[in-house]
Every structure is written in structure tokens, then in C-alpha cells.
Amino acid sequence: MSELKRLSPxxxxxxxxxxxxxxxxxxxxxxxxxxxDILAIDPGHQEALVTLLxxxxxxxxQQMGKAFTAAQAVVPRLxxxxxxxxxxxxxxxxxxxxxxxxxxxxxxxxxxxxxxRAMECYEEAIEIRPPGNDEPILRWNSCVRIIERHPQxxxxxxxxxxxxxx
Numbered sequence: 001m002s003e004l005k006r007l008s009p010x011x012x013x014x015x016x017x018x019x020x021x022x023x024x025x026x027x028x029x030x031x032x033x034x035x036x037d038i039l040a041i042d043p044g045h046q047e048a049l050v051t052l053l054x055x056x057x058x059x060x061x062q063q064m065g066k067a068f069t070a071a072q073a074v075v076p077r078l079x080x081x082x083x084x085x086x087x088x089x090x091x092x093x094x095x096x097x098x099x100x101x102x103x104x105x106x107x108x109x110x111x112x113x114x115x116x117r118a119m120e121c122y123e124e125a126i127e128i129r130p131p132g133n134d135e136p137i138l139r140w141n142s143c144v145r146i147i148e149r150h151p152q153x154x155x156x157x158x159x160x161x162x163x164x165x166x
Contacts, residue, residue, distance in 0.1 A: 007037050012045065019051050028058035049077050053087055060098035068095060082128050086136055089121025093143060100150065108152030115143045115153065 007015060019034040035052035038045055056071040071091050078084045096114035099107050118139070125136035147153050 004037075004040070007041055009041060012038055012042065012048075016047055016051065019048070019055070023051070023055055023058065026058075028055040031055035032059070044077070044079070046079060046083075049074055050083070050087070053091070057091055057094040060094055061101060064095070064098060082125055082130065082133075085121050085128070086125040086139075089118040089125060089136065089139060092118035092121060093139060096143075097146075100146075100153070108150065108154055109156045111150075112147065112153045112155050115147055116155075119143050 015034050015038055019031040019038075022028070022031040022034065032052060032055040035048045035055060038048040039052065042048070053071050053074040056067045056074070059067040068091070072088075075084050075088050075091070078087060092114050096111040096118065099111040099114065122136040122140040122143070126140070129136055
């Protein structure tokens with residue numbers, strides 16, 4: 001196996017721009033690779049961490065388990081409490097979206113649970129957001145609209161359990 005080559009610190013800005021471009025070209029694995037190269041020389045680079053997280057969430061349709069776990073592992077590396085809770089919500093929302101796209105039995109209930117988790121995070125983010133930053137409000141509203149637009153996205157029904165009384 002070949003050994004990875006290291007970027008120079010001067011290459012970080014252009015490499016980060018390239019990672020964003022690959023995300024826009026729907027090549028999240030390439031974007032992920034570039035972010036990993038940046039983080040190898042600057043492990044706390046916040047923009048690279050956010051771009052990595054987004055690139056991982058864009059891979060949910062192809063490899064949910066691995067990409068979801070990897071995206072969640074990025075969150076604690078974000079230095080700001082607001083960003084941690086906001087991006088945790090984004091991970092949950094994108095997981096819900098992926099479930100809706102891939103379909104299958106019971107997908108509406110699964111997606112609903114993930115949307116609700118996302119909305120809980122967005123509610124928390126709304127409380128601690130920087131002034132003028134309404135991103136968590138926009139994301140909350142998007143979740144509400146998706147739930148309203150897709151009738152199959154609903155909570156699991158409560159079990160119809162009636163204990164017998166003596």
C-alpha cells in the first residue's frame with residue numbers, strides 16, 4: 001500500500017475551496033478525502049471539519065452506517081456549542097431525508113423520528129445562536145414542511161394495549 005502525501009499548510013485555503021467545489025459537483029468522497037488531508041496537518045481546522053461533516057452526510061444514501069458514525073464523530077471536534085448542536089441536528093435531518101429517498105417499509109415512521117431529533121437540536125440551537133443567525137429556524141421550518149408534505153412521515157402509532165382486569 002502506498003503512503004499518503006502531506007499537504008503544505010499554504011495549500012489549505014485552495015484545498016478547502018476545492019473540497020467545496022467537489023461537494024457542489026456531487027462528489028462527496030473526493031471532498032471528504034481533501035478534508036482529511038487538511039485535517040492531517042491542522043486537526044482543529046473548523047472549516048475543514050464542517051466541510052467533512054457535510055461531505056459525510058451527503059454519502060448517507062450509499063453507506064448510511066459508516067458515514068453516519070463518522071459524521072457524528074466530527075461534532076465534538078467543533079469548538080463552538082452552537083455549531084455542535086446545530087450540526088448534530090443537520091446530521092439527523094439529512095438522515096431522515098436519506099430514509100425518505102431510499103424508501104422501504106415503515107420508512108415514514110423512521111424518518112419522522114429523525115426529523116423530531118433534528119428539530120430538538122434546532123430548538124436548542126435557536127436558544128444559543130449568535131445574533132442575526134436564523135439558520136436553525138430555517139432548518140426547523142424545513143423539517144415541519146417536509147413532515148406536513150409527506151403523509152407517510154408520522155409518528156409510530158401507540159400500541160393498542162388494553163390490560164385485562166379481573
